[in-house]
Amino acid sequence: MLRVENISHSFKTGNEWTKVLHSINFTVNQGEMVALLGSSGSGKSTLLNLMAGLMKPLEGHIYIADQDIVKLGENKLAEFRRKHIGFIFQAYELITSLTVCENVELPLVFQSVSPRIRRQKALQLLEQVGLQGKEDMFPSQLSGGQQQRVSIARSLITEPSVIFADEPTGNLDSKTEEEILAILLHLNKTLKTTFIVVTHEHEVADRMQRIFSLRDGYLINGDFREESPVSEEAAP
């Protein structure tokens, strides 16, 4: 469902190019929940942002639901992302002037879904993440863990095929971290949504079905390939 092929990326600072990802290859199956593990600066967020179509790699291909998103132009990519991709940020990124329910509904506002259906879906998701009764509150009235639950509900409302989460428990204490992890694991099981979760914590990664480890921009346990891969391959 997600295939990363020979992804390399560099950043330019001043006149210098620094390579931060070196020919990354791996495949994630539909419904899997995998961790992207690595220490600070290993390239986790860069790889995640590339997979989520938030930026373009200098080399390689990223297939999501058989579409190479690297090849898509700006408008097509935006449309593809709205339809197929959800994102959960470390710092929640909720809109402070909107209520909890309005935040969750927001992705559907761009999809001409009627307000009634939008609210109905949002309330259902808020219940699934344990926030029933909080729909008319504002983000600032919620704890960090509750805000992250709102952002999880928001990421799910378009029924994406894959959700990318960048350190989703990075701002939370260990008890709240456990609650959020439990919710993510439960949603993965019940909704069969594919999750790619970035973390630098082994304890978090160990809860996922598989772990991909990045070190200094190299994937140390991906699908190693000497040459360009063939297009159809057996899933691992």
Ligand SMILES: Nc1ncnc2c1ncn2[C@@H]1O[C@H](COP(=O)(O)OP(=O)(O)OP(=O)(O)O)[C@@H](O)[C@H]1O
């Ligand atoms: N926009 C940018 N311009 C220049 N260099 C960048 C940029 N973004 C990231 N880098 C560099 O790329 C490397 C990988 O960064 P990245 O943010 O992907 O790491 P990370 O594994 O997510 O780290 P952390 O755990 O601290 O979030 C780092 O050396 C970083 O300095």
Ligand SMILES: [Mg+2]
């Ligand atoms: Mg990061």
